[in-house]
Amino acid sequence: MKPFKYLSPTTVEKAISYYGEHSETAKFIAGGTDVIVKVKEGWMEPDYLISLKKIEEMGELHKNEATGELSIGALVTHATLEKSLMIQNEYPIIYDAVSNIGSLQVRNVGTIGGNLINAVPSADGAIPLIALDGVALLHGPSGERSAQVKDLFIAPYKTILKSGEILKKITIPTQAPNTGSAYIKFGRRAAMELPLIGIGVLLTLEDDMETCSKARICLGVAAPTPMRAFDAEKLLIGKKINKEILIEAGNIAADESKVRNSIRGKAWHRKEMIRVHVKRMGLKCLEIIKNNS
């Protein structure tokens, strides 16, 4: 591995000021499961690695019971989310996504923030946070700003983060009652796999427990960046949700996707799987809502 200096600041401000001193020769590192591989392979050649691990406020996972807002520090590991009973109970879509990332050894170290910032089209962690209308809090040399998680991604490996900016945390706004959410990572094998396609659905029903008041259909590996199938979502709003309409939504989502042929799978196969799994995840949402009511 190429030589570098390892810096370990304990505050966000210090991390940003280190970056200011070394600018483009420095890289931020969180869990390191992607960065270390890139440095080893020579795809990244930093003179300074600025570790964010010692910044305590970035490692907090907290739900404000009064407001219902969930706050996920960017350094929260996949394993922490996976093992949290609160996440399992109230945000099943997050559990579905993070519990199948890499291996346990990777999940024990890899962070949700790193998963977002790495910005691969297959980022499992991005889909649930988009479906839940997550907001990313960014902190940089010129202060703080926030952005919808869905707007973080520009292209593969590219985010809206400016030079020296850090993703501090993600907040998930209060969920309406009668909300269900589910994600499937569809691949060829269960272990150490990237998804062939990733599908997350979130549905909120009105008090009649039939009519859809909110829908999110989010797709991974279906375009250069994680995407929402807006037309498919629109179809569901104000309608009674059943299998037939979910099939229709799946068809629209498949048409909206920009799937491609790749080493892991063919475009037509990905489209077919979007059709199938939008329906299945939608039905799973209904089941979750009924179980919780």
Place this chain on the structure above:
Amino acid sequence: MEKIQITLNINDKSCEVMVYENDTLLEVLRDKLDLTGSKESCGEGACGSCTVHMDGKPVRSCLTLAMEAQGVKITTVEGLANGDELSDLQQSFIDHGAVQCGFCTPGMLMSADALLKENPRPDDKTIRKALAGNICRCTGYTKIVEAVAHAGNPKDHCLDCKSAK
């Protein structure tokens, strides 16, 4: 580049060691401390042969910088046995023929050991999920899964358990 001195807590011993800032924990374990149980295979976090525990959690030592391993409790496969007495899990691997070439074994043991500390009676699916990040090219996994299932509770188990006792 200058070396710097760090202190690592490995297998309940405090070790002072001179490292380069780009040394991985695996390199320090193997090359500086002669703890060669942990293996390097893929070097990029896919195979699991370098698995060690940090504060009881299995992690990849090939993707961990030695600098990042300061201030935590590191356990390597050398730390599983009590002197010359193997742990129940290690003995179970031998009894069930779960070791062939042996290269993946230290990583398998570390993943399985962490699982058994959390859940002493895991079912087949739980074991396979816990070992999903460890690749073995010899055994076909069956013997390994059996060895983990029967570690420490050989009474109600298989023929291998019985012949071993």
